[in-house]
Each structure stands twice: as structure tokens, then as C-alpha cells.
Amino acid sequence: MTPIxxxxxxxxxxxxxxxxxxxxxxNVSLSIAPGEFVGxxxxxxxxxxxxxxxxxxxxxxxxxxxxxxGEDIWKDPKFTRQTRFKVGLVFQYPEYQxxxxxxxxxxxxxxxxxxxxxxxxxxxxxxxxxxxxIEKENMEKSPFDLSGGQKRRVAIAGVIAMEPDVLIxxxxxxxxxxxxxxxxxxxxxxxxxxxxxxxxxVSHSMEEIAxxxxxxxxxxHGAPAMSGSPEEVFSHAQELVSMGLNVPRVTQVFLQLKxxxxxxxxxxxxxxxxxxxxxxxxxxxxxxA
Numbered sequence: 041m042t043p044i045x046x047x048x049x050x051x052x053x054x055x056x057x058x059x060x061x062x063x064x065x066x067n068v069s070l071s072i073a074p075g076e077f078v079g080x081x082x083x084x085x086x087x088x089x090x091x092x093x094x095x096x097x098x099x100x101x102x103x104x105x106x107x108x109x110g111e112d113i114w115k116d117p118k119f120t121r122q123t124r125f126k127v128g129l130v131f132q133y134p135e136y137q138x139x140x141x142x143x144x145x146x147x148x149x150x151x152x153x154x155x156x157x158x159x160x161x162x163x164x165x166x167x168x169x170x171x172x173x174i175e176k177e178n179m180e181k182s183p184f185d186l187s188g189g190q191k192r193r194v195a196i197a198g199v200i201a202m203e204p205d206v207l208i209x210x211x212x213x214x215x216x217x218x219x220x221x222x223x224x225x226x227x228x229x230x231x232x233x234x235x236x237x238x239x240x241x242v243s244h245s246m247e248e249i250a251x252x253x254x255x256x257x258x259x260x261h262g263a264p265a266m267s268g269s270p271e272e273v274f275s276h277a278q279e280l281v282s283m284g285l286n287v288p289r290v291t292q293v294f295l296q297l298k299x300x301x302x303x304x305x306x307x308x309x310x311x312x313x314x315x316x317x318x319x320x321x322x323x324x325x326x327x328x329a
Contacts (some may be wrong), residue, residue, distance in 0.1 A: 041073060041074065042109060042110045043071035043072055043073055043074075043107070043110075044072055044073065044074045044076075044108065044109060044205055044206055044238050045071065045072040045095050045106075045107070045108060045127070045206055045238070045240075046070075046071040046072075046106070046107040046110075047068050047069055047070050047071070047091075047094065047095075047104065047105075047106050047107075048069055048104055048105045048106075048107070049067050049068070049069055049103065049104040049105070050065055050067070050068045050069070050094060050101045050103070050104035050105070050106060051063065051065050051066055051067055051068070051101065051102050051103040051104055052064050052065040052090055052094065052099060052101055052102050053102045056102065063262055064087050064090040064262055065087050065090055065091060065094070065101075065262045065263070066087075066261070066262040066263045067103075067104070067263065068087075068091065068104070068262070068263055068264065069104075070257065070264055070267070072095075072206070072238050072240060073238065074205070074236065074238055075232070075236045075237065075238055076238050076239075076254055076255065077229075077232060077238075077239045077241070077252060077253045077254045077255075078238070078239070078240045078241070078253060078254065078255050078256070078257060079240075079241055079242075079243065079249040079252070079253035079255070079256045079257070079270075080092070080240060080241065080242045080243075080256075080257050080259065081242070081243065081244075081246070081249060081256060081257075081258055081259070081285060082258060082259030082260060082265075082283075082285070083260070083283060083284035083285060086259040086260055086261065086262070087259050087261075087262040087263070088210075088242050088259050089210065089242070090262075091259065092129060092208050092210060092240065092242065093129070094106050095127055095129075095206070095208060095240070096113075096123055096124050096126075096127035096128070096129050096206075096208065097113050097114065097120045097123050097124055097127075098124075098129065100114060108123045108126065108127060108206075109205075125150070125153075125154055125202050125204065126202075126204050126205050126206065127204055127205070127206040127208065128150075128199035128200070128202055128204030128206065128207050128208065129199070129208045129210075130195060130196050130199050130207070130208065130209045130210065130212060131210050132210040132211040132214060132242075133211075133214065133215070134192065134195030134196065134199075134212075135183075135188065135191030135192055135194070135195050137195055137198075138183040138184070138191060138194060138195060140183065141182060142179065142180050142181065142182060142183070143169075143174065143178055143179050143180070143181055143182075143183050143186070143194050144165060144179040144180060146183050146194055146195075146198055147165045147168055147169060147174075147194060147197045147198045147201050148161050148162075148164075148165045148201065149198060150198055150199065150201055150202040151164045151165065151201050151202060154202060164201045164202075164203065165179075165197075165201055166179075167201070168197040168198070168200040168201035169197050171197065171200055171227055171230055171231050171234070172193040172194075172196050172197045172200065172224075172227045173193060173223065173227060174190070174193055174194065174197060178190070188215065188216070189216055189217075189220040189223075189224075192212070192216065192220075192224065193224070193227070196209070196212065196224070196227070196228075200231055203235065204237065205235075205237055205238065206237060206238045206239075206240065207228070207231065207232070207237050207238070207239050207240070208239075208240045208241075208242075209228065209239070209240070209241045209242065210242045211242055211243055211244065212224055212225075212228065212241065212243075213225065213243070213245065213248060214244075221245075221248065225248065225252055228241070228252075229252070241253065244286075246274075246285075246286050246287055246288040246291075246309075247288050247289065249270070250270045250274065250288050250309040250310055251310060253270060254269070255267065255268065255269060256268060256269070256270055256272075256273040258273060258280065258283070258285070260283050265283065266279075266280075270309050271309065274287055274288065274291050274308075274309040277291050277292075277295055278295075287309075288309045288310070290308055290309065290310065290311050290313070290314040291308060291309050293314065294308050294314060294317075302321075303321075304317060304321070305317060
């Protein structure tokens with residue numbers, strides 16, 4: 041199967057040839073499969089934000105190539121522009137990007153730039169609004185009159201309305217309360233399922249990452265340091281901590297239990313896994329029961 045996104049030996053240097061020269065990406069090669077839900081984690085300055093901006097052509101590699109559907113996204117300006125509609129990027133605190141008079145117009149901005157008919161734009165706007173839970177009575181309101189969580193939904197709907205094959209989200213739940221976080225994550229999963237879209241989510245919340253993604257990519261000093269299922273990655277909890285990353289709280293608990301001599305598997309990363317393991321121990325069966 042052809043990857044939907046592929047990077048081959050990509051490096052990116054900011055301010056080359058100046059005293060401020062900085063290599064943000066170093067010879068990165070990775071691929072994302074159609075329909076895959078990938079989590080991207082790493083300490084501040086690890087290259088996460090630079091990486092995702094290469095995936096839809098906002099940044100051009102200093103070296104290497106980026107492919108969408110098997111084609112070099114920089115092969116010509118027209119294809120680069122098309123890729124930006126097919127690979128939707130929602131920035132951290134996307135509500136700061138809202139600028140139109142009404143919620144409807146804000147969501148319609150992307151589809152309008154795609155040159156779609158008014159009927160198609162309207163259909164996409166209301167479909168996207170439905171995915172993220174925006175009520176019809178809010179469509180003619182100013183986005184600036186909405187709550188923080190509702191603004192976040194409008195911003196995400198504006199990207200979803202373009203119906204991208206890849207949805208990239210940078211800290212989509214930052215600043216939201218627990219109910220709002222869970223609701224936004226469910227909206228994202230609903231879109232992924234309905235469109236069979238690939239989703240790439242950057243997050244500092246290890247609990248969110250662990251509970252939602254199929255695969256984790258760990259960035260460190262401008263390159264992937266690990267890649268695998270959440271179970272595989274969090275089995276290297278000590279290495280993650282040494283990179284300056286947190287691990288899920290339940291993993292921290294089991295690491296401490298292991299240090300105290302308990303026969304536990306410290307690679308657990310969800311509360312459900314931890315509860316199951318503790319129940320087995322209480323029954324006298326040990327962790328492999």
C-alpha cells in the first residue's frame with residue numbers, strides 16, 4: 041500500500057549561513073498509512089512543529105523529499121496547493137485564526153478557496169459542523185461570541201470542511217476542560233472513521249495519546265527516536281523520561297511499583313490495563329494470570 045504521507049531523508053535548517061543557524065530536522069524518513077491514527081510526541085524543540093509543517097507544504101525541506109500519495113508535493117506549484125487542501129493542518133490554539141463575521145463564513149473559507157459551488161460549500165460546512173458538534177443556531181453568530189471550546193470546534197470544522205485525506209492537529213485539546221477534551225477527541229475519531237482519513241496528533245498529554253492512537257512517533261533532537269504501538273513505546277518509559285518526556289500517570293505508578301519489588305509489567309499505559317493487572321495480583325495470579 042502506498043503511504044499517504046512519506047518523508048525521505050528530510051532535513052530543515054532555519055537561518056542557514058547566519059549565527060542563528062539551527063537544524064530543526066535531521067535526515068528524517070518516515071511514512072503514514074491511509075487511515076492511520078498517529079501520535080507525535082517530543083520535548084519542546086524536538087522538531088514536531090517543523091515536521092508537521094512539511095507534511096502539507098507550508099515549509100520546504102532544505103534537503104530531502106516529501107510525498108503525498110506517492111507524488112513529490114513540490115513537483116509543481118499547482119500540486120503543492122492541492123496538497124494543502126488534502127492535508128489539513130489545525131494549529132495549536134486554532135481559535136486565534138478565526139477572522140470571519142460568522143461561524144458559517146469561517147467554516148466555508150477553505151471550501152470557497154477550493155473553487156467549489158455554493159451548494160457544495162454549504163453541504164460541506166454543515167457536514168463539518170455536524171462532525172464537531174456545532175449547533176445550527178450558532179452558524180450565523182460571530183465566532184468571537186463563542187466560548188473557547190466552541191471556537192476550537194469552529195477552527196477544526198474549517199479544516200474538516202475541506203475533507204482532507206490527512207488531518208494534522210497540533211495540541212487540539214490544549215486549554216480545554218476534561219469534558220471538552222474528550223468531546224473534541226471523539227469528534228476527531230468520528231471524522232477519521234467516516235472519511236477513512238489519516239490523523240496525526242501532536243500532544244503533550246500522554247494519557248490522550250495512549251488512549252487514541254495506533255502508533256506513536258517520538259521526536260528527539262530533530263529526528264524520530266522511536267516508533268511503534270503505544271505499548272511498545274511506553275515499554276521504554278525510562279528512555280522517554282531521559283528525553284525529557286512524561287509518561288502516562290498509570291505508567292509512572294507501575295514503574296514505582298516495579299522499583300519497590302512488585303512483579304508488575306511497567307509498560308501499562310491505560311487505567312484499564314493497570315486495573316486488570318492489579319486485580320490479577322490480588323487474586324494471587326501474578327501479572328501473567
